[in-house]
Amino acid sequence: MVLAAAATAGVLGLAASAHAAPPPASAYGRFPGVAAAAISPDGRRVGILSGQDDKRFVSIATIDEPNVPVVPLGAGEGLSLAWSGNDHLLLRTAFWFSPRPKEMHRFERHISITPDGKIATRLLENETYSQHFYNQPIMAAPQDGAGKIVLRGGANGGNEGTVMALWRVDPATGLGETIAKGDATTRHFSVDAAGSARVRHDYDSNRITSVEAIHLSRPGQGAALWTRFWSTKLGGRERYLGYSGPEDAVYLFLETGEIVRKRTSDGATEVVDRPSPDTSPDMLWDIGTAAPLAIVTWGATTTYKWLDPEVGAIHASLGKIFKDKEVSLLDWSDDRNCVIFNVESRTSPDAVYLYDRNRKEVSLLGEDYPELKGAPIAQGRWLSFKTRDGKDIQAYLTLPPGAGPGSRPPLVVMAGEGPGVETRASFDYMVQFLASRGYAVLQPYHRGLWGFGDDFYEAGFGEWGGKMQTDLLDAVAAVAGEVDARRPCIVGHDFGGYTALTAIALQPDAWRCAASMGGLSDLGLMMSKRRWFYDYESLALERLRERMGGTGKTKLSGASPARFAGKVGGPVLLIHGDQDTEVDPEQSKVMADALKSAGKPVEHIVMKDEAHYFSRGTNRVQMLEALETFLAQSYPAS
Known part of the structure; x- marks a missing residue:
């Protein structure tokens, strides 16, 4: 596999192999060489966010082809990348707004970029109510060919003012339509693979009840009809971990320390895992399929219990290549044959790679601190x-x-x-x-x-x-x-x-x-x-x-x-x-x-x-x- 050299221009800088004196502060303080990377669903293109300060840029490399469009960002702060279909790369970026002295607000928005390096639009640019929300995270990238994504933002809630909502957005125009609306206590939604709202997460801060709850919307009912499915004490140990579209079930962490799968059809509960009590569990999800990938526990080391055997096998294979280091899967093509992953440890700078399963090849996309190559690293x-x-x-x-x-x-x-x-x-x-x-x-x-x-x-x-x-x-x-x-x-x-x-x-x-x-x-x-x-x-x-x-x-x-x-x-x-x-x-x-x-x-x-x-x-x-x-x-x- 060949990635054109220009795709990582300014990323793979080399340093001298020996250092008579410690490296300068600039070798440690630089902005990481690869801030974000994402691969298109068909596995043909890789988007990379890199560069320094006001010279940051997004490059789009087509595998085995020489042309590499580069989109300069100027002073904009790029945060992450994600593909919407094969025709639009979405850049999450931040900007600041100061309505009055000593008051500063930070907003995050998505910019849509075409494969030839042209900026198409900013998503939900003209939606008045959604502009009040500090961020508009991507909730789903449906694989139904419609070419539209689902964002979480705001909408008119009538007497409740601006409320949490879901929007289906066209990345080519930035225009969207509201597909689900919460109320004054709604803080989150979960969706299925098609981007339809299935779970609404609310909280009630009443001093007597103080609960958080999830509500379900059945297929065909429409997003306006919700039924309370589960609730727990606000701030308690029990917590909602996510919704699985393929299983039509929610995952919960219970007071007992168990992670369970609770079917929405009949409420039946099945224990999935019992993490060690001295770790803190979380879950990884596939945004394309709304399926659970793994249970992750944090602690002195990060451990994975893979619920998706195929992704787990990929992770295990890469772990054998990079022994004694932590491998994190970042993104993959729809067929899972091309995978972008990060390799990190406390004693070596992070690096981002591309893995081609068919070719059995691993290619370096970039290193976070290339000027430290060859320098002594503290143990x-x-x-x-x-x-x-x-x-x-x-x-x-x-x-x-x-x-x-x-x-x-x-x-x-x-x-x-x-x-x-x-x-x-x-x-x-x-x-x-x-x-x-x-x-x-x-x-x-x-x-x-x-x-x-x-x-x-x-x-x-x-x-x-x-x-x-x-x-x-x-x-x-x-x-x-x-x-x-x-x-x-x-x-x-x-x-x-x-x-x-x-x-x-x-x-x-x-x-x-x-x-x-x-x-x-x-x-x-x-x-x-x-x-x-x-x-x-x-x-x-x-x-x-x-x-x-x-x-x-x-x-x-x-x-x-x-x-x-x-x-x-x-x-x-x-x-x-x-x-x-x-x-x-x-x-x-x-x-x-x-x-x-x-x-x-x-x-x-x-x-x-x-x-x-x-x-x-x-x-x-x-x-x-x-x-x-x-x-x-x-x-x-x-």
Whole structure:
């Protein structure tokens, strides 16, 4: 199989095979070489999203043919790719809108691109009510030849205002029609292979009932007629996992820890799996057939129980080729003979490949960090320990390249990104960068993080600023014999940034310095903004209150590092994107102002045109360079 070289222009750059000095920050901070890839249903074309910052582009390679159209994106942030039939490649992209000062909104939309590299349209461009929704995810790409896809968006709900809806959209024109409408409590739909709405997922935040429920629509009834099929306590362990069109059944995770298949015809239930209680299960689905593919459990490793034997066999074959690495199937042709997959591990940069089953060939599409080819990569290992209250905790320790026995490198603790974020065995550019600079990096998976079972997740409820923080101290104590763990520095992004700031504010004698990227500092400020934005009774706030263990004034103040700036025990670095819509940039400003007022050393960097996840390579590089300088001044590695 041959993919024209231009298809991966700028993706497969080579680096020198030997490095006298560690690679520069730009080798780690660059935007990944292959941000997304998708293959057409007939297996003839591959779409690739790549490039850097304002020079990102989509290329469309036709297998075994030389012509490779390239679509430049300019400053647009490309996110993912998907094919609608063989004639339209859909690019999910993001843009920002600021209706008034200090208010920023991020929207995601789909752009339709033809195989010759022409932009056809933006989907649902003129649908007024749907424009209020921040995203319009693809729910189905029917294989019936109609050439239309199903998106989730908004529609006129009459007295209820704008409500969740499903749209059938023509990718050639961007025009669509509403095919199902929810009500004020609807948060999700599931569809069959034809794109017809079959399941509606609602919630009720009434303080007495507080339930979430799924409703069914029978074939031929029309999407306006729904029957309640299943309900459970809002925020409980039971959860809806998806709808299987071929089986006409829903999959549920029950309080008992079982995953069951529940037939819609008669409600009969069959146990499908009993995942280990120290893992967190999820499911993979085929968007083309609305069929379940696998049960996936997250934890120290990712495991699959394949429900589709053919896809499972493909995954097993590729796993034998790439031993000791994690293989993730990304997309495949309708006949499943051409498969795009990702290969990742903690000790090698991710790479994307194309597998041709007929030819038994594997072709490299691109590597995420090509400039690191030949550079020393830090190695690490899992370790387990018990916390002071007897809970079993895991952590991952990465040592600098070449660190020998007894070297005892200085320790940086990398705080986890927060509740609901699963653990993956993927290459972490920041961990590897810090290790290349001579630091050991410890990643403790404290209670409250997703991936180690419901008991472990729920053990973090109400422990913001509490046992989540002491778990970190216990993790540091567990590695004290191998690294220099005397007052380490703590670094984190998102919730990890909050954890880092809380650590140095509430445990000042234990930490030397702290760096927060896009982190929280004032929980009361966060809640006041979210109440205004979401409505006090919203599902988002309901779940947030549960995690925080309440939102009383004393509770919020006692776990807000900005309120304890005077107790901070070392220098602080704050980095925030000015277009962050996940964590308000004001959170870093409030912390910086509080530290300055208390006479504490602080550096506050606001990155222009940057969102929450630091998706611009130049800003990632600037972040790493700022972190390197900060550590060299506060906690030098040598």
